[in-house]
Amino acid sequence: MGARFARIPKRLEFALRRWPLQSSAVLDVGCAHGHCLAHFGPGSLGIDNMEEHVDFCRAIGLEATLADAGNGLGQLPSAAFDFVWMSDIVEHLDAPRRLLRSAASALKPGGNLLLFVTVLPRSRLLRAALRTAHVDAFDAHAHHYQFTYETARHLLERAGLRVTSVAAPGIWLPPGLSSLVHAQVPRLFLEARPTPEAERLARDAERRNRGEDSEPRPTPEGFNIPP
Secondary structure, three states, rough: OOOOOOOOOOOHHHHHHHHHHHHHOOOEEEEOOOOOHHHOOOOEEEEEOOHHHHHHHOOOOEEEEOOOOHOOOOOHHHHHHHEEEEEEOOOHOOHHHHEEEEEEEEEEEEEEEEEEEEOOOOOHHHHHHHHHHHOOOOOOOOOOOOEEEEHHHHHHHOEEEEEEEOOOOOOOOHHHHHHHHHOOOEEEEEEEEEHHHHHHHHHHHHHHHHOOOOOOEEOOOEEOOOO
């Protein structure tokens, strides 16, 4: 076990410096053997769809439960976690939005979801350079989706979450250039939280997708007009 945990993943090392995960209750979605879960605070819980992973986590004293993240998180307690940690998982799911929708309900008021995702840089030259360096943003054998910076943000927003910060591990970004650089890097953290406004947008999108009218908006005169 010592060899397995001897090295902290770089993404986790970055996250531990940026967010108070070591002292927070974190829901680790897709916890595997607990490489990240072992560094989170009291009240943390890992979920995974492989029984051997869950058994291993429990054997070393971590809280873990067997669940298929692709079907959402309906069986978990609501408003129980300070953070939801999702690292390299939404690319692998048939319905990532379903997972994000249910994850929002697992957060305490003011809690945040941390999404670490592999994204396709906007620059074709950079994509070619990354392929040469064997840094591929898409694995056809394992990934269901190929995200970009913009589509990853859109996914979170359509799940009822507002993106509050974006970070590229290992890269310092001047504030004025952040959005430009985020579109060019292959891996990103997106921090997001549920808000009433984001939830309203998500529900409106759901109604439109079902072919239903969105909720009417009252005018100052008391009449309703379509949104």
